[in-house]
Structures are given as C-alpha cells and as structure tokens.
Amino acid sequence: MKQKRVKAAECLCKNRKTLKRADGSKSEEYCFHCFQGGRFLGQGISLQEKIEKNVKFAVQTGTAEDQARKPASSVLPGLKRWKN
Numbered sequence: 001m002k003q004k005r006v007k008a009a010e011c012l013c014k015n016r017k018t019l020k021r022a023d024g025s026k027s028e029e030y031c032f033h034c035f036q037g038g039r040f041l042g043q044g045i046s047l048q049e050k051i052e053k054n055v056k057f058a059v060q061t062g063t064a065e066d067q068a069r070k071p072a073s074s075v076l077p078g079l080k081r082w083k084n
Contacts, residue, residue, distance in 0.1 A: 033057075040081060047082045 021027050022038025034041055051072045058068035076082060
C-alpha cells in the first residue's frame with residue numbers, strides 16, 4: 001500500500017491520523033506531530049527551528065541528515081503555516 005503524505009503538512013510525515021479541530025470537527029490537513037486540539041504545536045517556533053527539528057527527528061529514525069534536510073528546506077517554507 002502506498003503511503004500518503006498529509007495534505008499541506010507542517011512536517012514531512014508519511015503517515016496521517018485523523019485529528020480533531022478545536023470545534024471537534026475532523027481534519028486530515030495536518031499531522032499529529034504538528035497539530036493537536038485545533039492548535040499548531042510549537043507556537044512561536046521559527047521556520048528555521050522547525051526545519052532543524054524535523055531533520056533531527058528524521059536522523060533519529062534512521063534517515064541520513066542530507067536526505068532529511070533537502071525536503072525539509074524545500075517543502076516547509078511553502079506550507080500554509082509558514083506563508084503568514
């Protein structure tokens with residue numbers, strides 16, 4: 001089975017879990033590592049800090065740093081959270 005990336009994910013997760021917004025409605029727009037209870041986790045984190053956090057997580061799970069950094073640096077800046 002092909003894994004799906006979360007639409008407009010605030011991280012580069014391949015697995016998604018149905019989340020609930022603050023009003024209780026369901027959302028598949030964000031992954032549970034970045035969005036819970038209707039709020040982004042890590043409020044106040046900068047884009048660069050988020051990139052570093054994602055790279056660190058990916059390395060801890062067995063991804064080479066250069067393979068983790070390239071998508072984090074190219075995908076995250078274009079996502080909804082970071083466009084504001």
